[in-house]
Amino acid sequence: AQSVTQLGSHVSVSEGALVLLRCNYSSSVPPYLFWYVQYPNQGLQLLLKYTTGATLVKGINGFEAEFKKSETSFHLTKPSAHMSDAAEYFCAVTILFSGGYNKLIFGAGTRLAVHP
Amino acid sequence: EAGVTQFPSHSVIEKGQTVTLRCDPISGHDNLYWYRRVMGKEIKFLLHFVKESKQDESGMPNNRFLAERTGGTYSTLKVQPAELEDSGVYFCASSQGLRLSRYNEQFFGPGTRLTVL
Numbered sequence: 001a002q003s004v005t006q007l008g009s010h011v012s013v014s015e016g017a018l019v020l021l022r023c024n025y026s027s028s029v030p031p032y033l034f035w036y037v038q039y040p041n042q043g044l045q046l047l048l049k050y051t052t053g054a055t056l057v058k059g060i061n062g063f064e065a066e067f068k069k070s071e072t073s074f075h076l077t078k079p080s081a082h083m084s085d086a087a088e089y090f091c092a093v094t095i096l097f098s099g100g101y102n103k104l105i106f107g108a109g110t111r112l113a114v115h116p
Numbered sequence: 117e118a119g120v121t122q123f124p125s126h127s128v129i130e131k132g133q134t135v136t137l138r139c140d141p142i143s144g145h146d147n148l149y150w151y152r153r154v155m156g157k158e159i160k161f162l163l164h165f166v167k168e169s170k171q172d173e174s175g176m177p178n179n180r181f182l183a184e185r186t187g188g189t190y191s192t193l194k195v196q197p198a199e200l201e202d203s204g205v206y207f208c209a210s211s212q213g214l215r216l217s218r219y220n221e222q223f224f225g226p227g228t229r230l231t232v233l
Contacts, residue, residue: 043226
């Protein structure tokens, strides 16, 4: 069965500092992995995804994540935090079913605070 | 192109009352999903429609929850009667129909925040 663990429910960084949000997954089949972001009073927005191919994936707003199969990890990073990055971030893995639909399994979320 | 919309954005009801949440998917999307996030916990899958048919309702918590998607367009999720533990944010998502690539990206709505007092 697939599952996702996000280490740290709250992360606080200074503006300009490195952002590192940790995600580990469990999957019996090659996973498709995602990071979503939820800004205050908004819906979930896809930041980036890994399906196949290059293990380092780049997303919007300068974020990137690396799929490491040996570590079953998909950590999210950004070299320099901006105040506007303050939001809640969700890591997810998908279960693929025949017929072309998928079911997302989410982690518990990590709330990122950025202070001046 | 309009995204996924949900109504209402917030709902506050008393225990025992009935609430109906609505989701309008992106036009042309055959797949419609409902998810829920209870306070501080992970977002959990509730159910999935393909057009008007329920494909998977394995995540529905109990028979107080009823989802419909008449005509394969918008969907409603009714909670009757509501209990305190039903409080949370209910998200709707939609994706395109069957594709050879198997993966169809889900687009999420802003969610409905339900508070049961």
